[in-house]
Amino acid sequence: MSEHIADGGNGVASPIGVPEKNEKDVEEVHLNREIRFAVVLYGGTSLAIYMNGISQELLRMVRGSSELADKDLDPVEKVYRDISLSMPGGRTRFLVDIISGTSAGGINGVALAKALVLGSKNLKVLRDAWTDKANIDQLLNDHSVSRRSRTESVLDGGLMYEVLLGTLAGMDSADKGEPLADMVDLFVTATDLVGRKVPIQLTGESVDEPVHKTVFHFAYAANPEDSSKALTNDFTSNTMLAFAARCTSSFPVAFPPMRLSDVPPMHRRDEDLSRFFPKGDDYGSRVYADGGYLDTKPFSHAIDLIPFRSARLPGERKLLFVDPFPDGRSSVRKGGGEREIDFVTNARLAATTLPRREVIRDDIRQIHTMNRRLERLGALQDRWKTDQKKLALDESHEPQPLNIDKLYLADLVSLKGYGDRYPLYHHLRVYSTTDMLSNLVAGIAGIEQESVSAAYLRQLVRTWRDSMFNAYDEADERRSETAFLSDYDLDFRRRRLVHLRAEAKKHLDDNRNNNAVRNLWCQIDLELIRLGHLVQPAQPNREILLGNLDIAGLTAALEKGYPKFAGAIDLPSKYQAAIYIYKGEAKLLVDAAMQAIGTYLRGGFDDASARIRDVLADPPLKSLLAEYERFHWHDVVTFPFLEGTTAEEHAEVQVFRISPADSKIDPSPGKLAGISYGAFGGFLSKDWREHDILWGRLDGAERIVAALIPDPTDPRRTEFTEKLQDEILTEEFGEIGKDRRQAMLRRLTAVNMLEADKLKAIQTLFDSAPPIKTREDFGILYGKPLDPETPQLIRWANRAGLIFSKMLDDLPDNGALAGLGRVAPPLRAGSVLAARLTLFATPGRYPGMLAERGIFLLILLGVILFAISILVHGSASPWLGLGFILLGVGLWSLLYVVERILRDRSPLPDAAHWILILIVLAMAVVGLVTVVQFGKEIAHRTFPAQQSAFQQ
Numbered sequence: 001m002s003e004h005i006a007d008g009g010n011g012v013a014s015p016i017g018v019p020e021k022n023e024k025d026v027e028e029v030h031l032n033r034e035i036r037f038a039v040v041l042y043g044g045t046s047l048a049i050y051m052n053g054i055s056q057e058l059l060r061m062v063r064g065s066s067e068l069a070d071k072d073l074d075p076v077e078k079v080y081r082d083i084s085l086s087m088p089g090g091r092t093r094f095l096v097d098i099i100s101g102t103s104a105g106g107i108n109g110v111a112l113a114k115a116l117v118l119g120s121k122n123l124k125v126l127r128d129a130w131t132d133k134a135n136i137d138q139l140l141n142d143h144s145v146s147r148r149s150r151t152e153s154v155l156d157g158g159l160m161y162e163v164l165l166g167t168l169a170g171m172d173s174a175d176k177g178e179p180l181a182d183m184v185d186l187f188v189t190a191t192d193l194v195g196r197k198v199p200i201q202l203t204g205e206s207v208d209e210p211v212h213k214t215v216f217h218f219a220y221a222a223n224p225e226d227s228s229k230a231l232t233n234d235f236t237s238n239t240m241l242a243f244a245a246r247c248t249s250s251f252p253v254a255f256p257p258m259r260l261s262d263v264p265p266m267h268r269r270d271e272d273l274s275r276f277f278p279k280g281d282d283y284g285s286r287v288y289a290d291g292g293y294l295d296t297k298p299f300s301h302a303i304d305l306i307p308f309r310s311a312r313l314p315g316e317r318k319l320l321f322v323d324p325f326p327d328g329r330s331s332v333r334k335g336g337g338e339r340e341i342d343f344v345t346n347a348r349l350a351a352t353t354l355p356r357r358e359v360i361r362d363d364i365r366q367i368h369t370m371n372r373r374l375e376r377l378g379a380l381q382d383r384w385k386t387d388q389k390k391l392a393l394d395e396s397h398e399p400q401p402l403n404i405d406k407l408y409l410a411d412l413v414s415l416k417g418y419g420d421r422y423p424l425y426h427h428l429r430v431y432s433t434t435d436m437l438s439n440l441v442a443g444i445a446g447i448e449q450e451s452v453s454a455a456y457l458r459q460l461v462r463t464w465r466d467s468m469f470n471a472y473d474e475a476d477e478r479r480s481e482t483a484f485l486s487d488y489d490l491d492f493r494r495r496r497l498v499h500l501r502a503e504a505k506k507h508l509d510d511n512r513n514n515n516a517v518r519n520l521w522c523q524i525d526l527e528l529i530r531l532g533h534l535v536q537p538a539q540p541n542r543e544i545l546l547g548n549l550d551i552a553g554l555t556a557a558l559e560k561g562y563p564k565f566a567g568a569i570d571l572p573s574k575y576q577a578a579i580y581i582y583k584g585e586a587k588l589l590v591d592a593a594m595q596a597i598g599t600y601l602r603g604g605f606d607d608a609s610a611r612i613r614d615v616l617a618d619p620p621l622k623s624l625l626a627e628y629e630r631f632h633w634h635d636v637v638t639f640p641f642l643e644g645t646t647a648e649e650h651a652e653v654q655v656f657r658i659s660p661a662d663s664k665i666d667p668s669p670g671k672l673a674g675i676s677y678g679a680f681g682g683f684l685s686k687d688w689r690e691h692d693i694l695w696g697r698l699d700g701a702e703r704i705v706a707a708l709i710p711d712p713t714d715p716r717r718t719e720f721t722e723k724l725q726d727e728i729l730t731e732e733f734g735e736i737g738k739d740r741r742q743a744m745l746r747r748l749t750a751v752n753m754l755e756a757d758k759l760k761a762i763q764t765l766f767d768s769a770p771p772i773k774t775r776e777d778f779g780i781l782y783g784k785p786l787d788p789e790t791p792q793l794i795r796w797a798n799r800a801g802l803i804f805s806k807m808l809d810d811l812p813d814n815g816a817l818a819g820l821g822r823v824a825p826p827l828r829a830g831s832v833l834a835a836r837l838t839l840f841a842t843p844g845r846y847p848g849m850l851a852e853r854g855i856f857l858l859i860l861l862g863v864i865l866f867a868i869s870i871l872v873h874g875s876a877s878p879w880l881g882l883g884f885i886l887l888g889v890g891l892w893s894l895l896y897v898v899e900r901i902l903r904d905r906s907p908l909p910d911a912a913h914w915i916l917i918l919i920v921l922a923m924a925v926v927g928l929v930t931v932v933q934f935g936k937e938i939a940h941r942t943f944p945a946q947q948s949a950f951q952q
Contacts, residue, residue, distance in 0.1 A: 190289065
């Protein structure tokens with residue numbers, strides 16, 4: 001049995017390794033470690049409802065491990081607290097600080113991130129929205145459809161936005177407390193259907209290319225010095241959050257794309273939303289659609305941020321990705337041999353499946369590469385320390401000279417301990433600092449860091465640096481590059497703090513109750529946050545650094561010289577062009593801007609260093625003070641290995657998946673109701689929505705425990721999983737589960753055909769006590785709720801078909817039909833006819849049943865005519881009867897095929913469906929032509945005089 005017991009004098013271990021504790025004093029146990037999660041949420045249409053259950057468990061995990069009092073936790077959250085107390089190393093806090101979502105996952109990501117920032121008690125508001133308002137009956141877009149209005153989607157996008165906005169507003173007014181994270185970054189993907197024109201630099205020229213990938217970034221950062229005020233908080237903008245959620249979930253045909261101008265003016269007139277869009281962008285009229293078009297599994301945003309996210313306590317970093325559609329299919333047949341790839345499968349794989357699989361593989365590979373690199377860096381640092389001791393290299397590491405800012409590179413190399421290896425390190429720092437400065441100025445000016453404009457700006461900053469500083473003393477007015485590093489090198493200060501934190505962690509590993517080191521750790525974390533805001537200043541500081549007039553003047557001067565820079569063929573030519581531009585109108589503006597930034601940064605550096613040294617002055621921290629002072633020598637060895645990057649987090653990133661296929665209770669993805677009807681099933685039944693939320697909570701809890709306790713042999717993993725799932729079942733079938741109990745009763749009644757007295761007894765039992773409290777009960781009694789009633793499905797199908805036929809009829813000739821010329825109107829009419837035919841053939845519709853009887857009468861007429869032509873000599877040709885028969889059989893077969901497809905009863909592939917439809921259409925056409933031809937012949941024989949007169 002596990003012996004992982006949190007220390008602190010709380011007694012002996014309980015059966016699952018949790019210290020026996022009093023409810024009133026558990027909060028007094030120090031938080032010793034933390035586990036930070038980055039969460040990636042895939043798309044999944046109505047499986048967003050399943051992901052809502054997972055999001056609920058993530059929020060409960062964070063709350064349960066937080067510093068909230070036990071009395072403020074529900075039973076499920078108390079289990080997460082027990083897990084927190086049982087972790088190796090003592091009480092551990094679980095945090096979610098990075099969320100990246102697309103499509104259906106984007107909606108849940110928005111709600112989860114806002115709940116963390118608000119300190120929400122639960123996600124009940126979003127759950128209620130999913131269960132009560134995500135109803136196909138309300139969402140179908142025929143409430144506002146009229147003959148005059150243009151119809152762009154089957155479902156009502158305006159209603160969806162209002163639901164999202166109302167949900168977010170409801171979260172603001174619901175029970176909440178202190179924020180549950182110090183920093184939260186949310187990334188919501190979308191697709192810009194038109195694309196922003198962004199220049200790509202080619203040799204000697206630039207070419208504008210449209211960029212369609214879009215990501216809306218929302219950030220929260222607590223103020224470490226004043227908890228009542230946030231340094232950054234984008235989560236107060238419900239208008240923009242709802243807009244991003246609505247855009248990312250604009251599933252084609254189902255919901256229309258969205259523009260910011262579509263948001264009712266009352267929701268956006270009091271707020272400046274420009275900060276969420278690229279500077280200078282005509283964001284109000286841009287058309288955004290589902291983020292899953294180009295980025296259905298948005299790992300990169302989370303992966304890129306992980307290395308630069310600081311930690312408050314020693315701990316671990318994990319990445320959870322939620323995949324509601326796990327693909328377990330193989331290219332090998334069950335009977336052996338490779339599965340055949342037809343042209344349809346080939347097209348599908350090329351267009352969608354394979355690119356997305358490979359992108360995921362690349363993202364995971366990037367994490368593994370980062371882990372290997374950090375592992376090598378740790379090994380290198382250990383070897384370096386061994387070298388210092390074994391080779392007595394510490395003796396050559398003298399303190400840095402007090403006048404180091406005045407020393408040039410040659411002066412430094414001549415000093416003891418620097419030697420020949422120092423110049424490479426020096427030059428790497430200079431270029432890294434130049435890049436950091438370029439990014440800082442680009443951010444202030446609203447220029448994208450990877451754009452051609454940013455490359456242009458980087459060359460100008462380099463030109464400024466070379467005009468103001470020099471590596472060697474050449475008897476001019478330029479200062480030393482050492483002074484440049486002292487004034488501007490923020491990344492060196494960040495690396496030094498990260499190294500000091502790593503050394504402090506070793507002390508805490510030896511003694512978790514070392515208060516001096518704990519205080520130092522907190523101060524380091526505080527200074528890392530401050531440094532981060534130096535390089536990404538908030539709006540007030542930006543205005544201090546560079547006023548709007550300065551930015552406008554600088555931008556105008558740089559734009560004037562840009563054509564000369566863009567026309568340069570190679571990098572030396574571009575640098576010469578930058579020199580020419582800098583020495584012109586831009587010099588005074590660039591010099592003033594860089595001087596202001598240098599004063600701002602150096603002041604922050606000096607203040608941070610003074611505060612850290614004050615803490616390190618505590619005698620127990622003498623060895624850590626020495627590490628801090630000697631870091632310069634450590635950096636000479638390790639920084640070249642980092643290749644100019646600065647990672648704040650040196651922990652391995654562990655990756656875990658949450659999906660229906662990972663469940664130990666039922667690993668079948670088909671257990672989810674939302675997967676039905678092309679993943680729209682969740683919108684068809686409230687019982688199904690409640691069902692999927694339940695599975696989301698059960699699967700989410702199981703996989704969260706697996707991520708927290710990765711060792712499958714650790715008994716705590718099974719015990720905590722079972723305890724969590726039992727508490728979830730008790731809650732879901734308890735007070736909040738009235739509808740679920742009724743759905744369960746209806747299913748049991750339908751399956752077992754219970755007699756009236758037994759049914760009444762069971763109903764009384766269900767009303768008086770939860771029928772399911774444990775996993776065992778769940779396995780025996782529970783099953784997927786009944787399907788929606790067929791008549792209701794038919795009514796929804798009819799409404800959807802009418803909406804879709806109007807969408808087809810509303811297609812403009814200059815839109816999807818552009819370029820087809822005269823063919824466009826018939827094509828539109830044919831599409832509408834096909835939609836109406838589908839409606840006509842929908843099972844159970846009265847017109848369809850009436851038509852079937854008419855068709856059988858047509859066939860009967862053909863049989864009678866055919867029989868008469870055979871039995872009565874000199875009567876009409878038998879081809880007339882055959883024509884009626886072919887026409888009737890063709891029409892009936894067409895309706896039958898369409899009906900089978902609508903019922904999802906046809907085992908044939910899609911290509912075969914179309915071939916079969918074409919065949920029966922041909923039969924109907926042949927029959928119709930035959931009937932018409934013989935009709936003409938009969939008319940000619942019957943009325944020859946009239947036909948002759950008509951022809952004359």
